[in-house]
Amino acid sequence: MLLWLVGYAAPGHSKQTPERWQPWHHSALFSVAYQKRAAHPLKIRVTGKWRGVSAKSVINLLNDTERVPLWVKHVSSVTILSRPAPNQTRVLTHFDLPWPLSKRDMITHACLLQVSTTSYVLKIRSVAAHPSEPSVIRIEPVTVQWSLTERDNAVEIDYRISADIQGDAPQWFTDKVALRNMRASFKALHELLQAYPANTQPWAMTPGNTCPFE
Secondary structure, three states: OOOOOOOOOOOOOOOOOOOOOEEEEEOOOOEEEEEOOOOOOOEEEEEEEEEOOOHHHHHHHHOOOOOHHHHOOOEEEEEEEEOOOOOEEEEEEEEOOOOOOOOEEEEEEEEEEEEEOOEEEEEEEEOOOOOOOOOOEEOOOEEEEEEEEEOOOEEEEEEEEEEOOOOOOOHHHHHHHHHHHHHHHHHHHHHHHHOOOOOOOOOOOOOEOOOOOO
């Protein structure tokens, strides 16, 4: 399952102070923005409205482990480790990142919540688990959130992620790669959704109302 390191982004949300995002890319399909603070991983946000696409089709494609490498940049393999509940899954993802970055992996716990009859939130967090293989660096912490709202025969997407890829790669380089990967991955995701099975398929994760983490 899923998703993820198309880049390196995050949900942080403040009720007191509106978040300020720096625009980086805008097209008819989606927009990419980011936040950057010294000594913190880059936060990236992607927003868009995709016509003819449902929340279920997005969730099902995110959980399609065979297709993840087709749209998430530099993913080499995705393995479902367990399904703690119908609306949860634990996943091991391996990445072959471009030079000078070495191989990475991450273990994440995902939880799908149904907010209303037309709105869903997929939360993903890194979890402490068995150690990485030799020469493979563990990406952590990871915080991802997909907010999907169906309206007017379209799905509105608000995606945010924050991940520390660890290692000693220059921050300016990893930030640059993250943003470019994000743009390429969401473009590929939209293209795959155009040919993905319609809502006749069951949910890959059954939306629930509880989550083991915030």
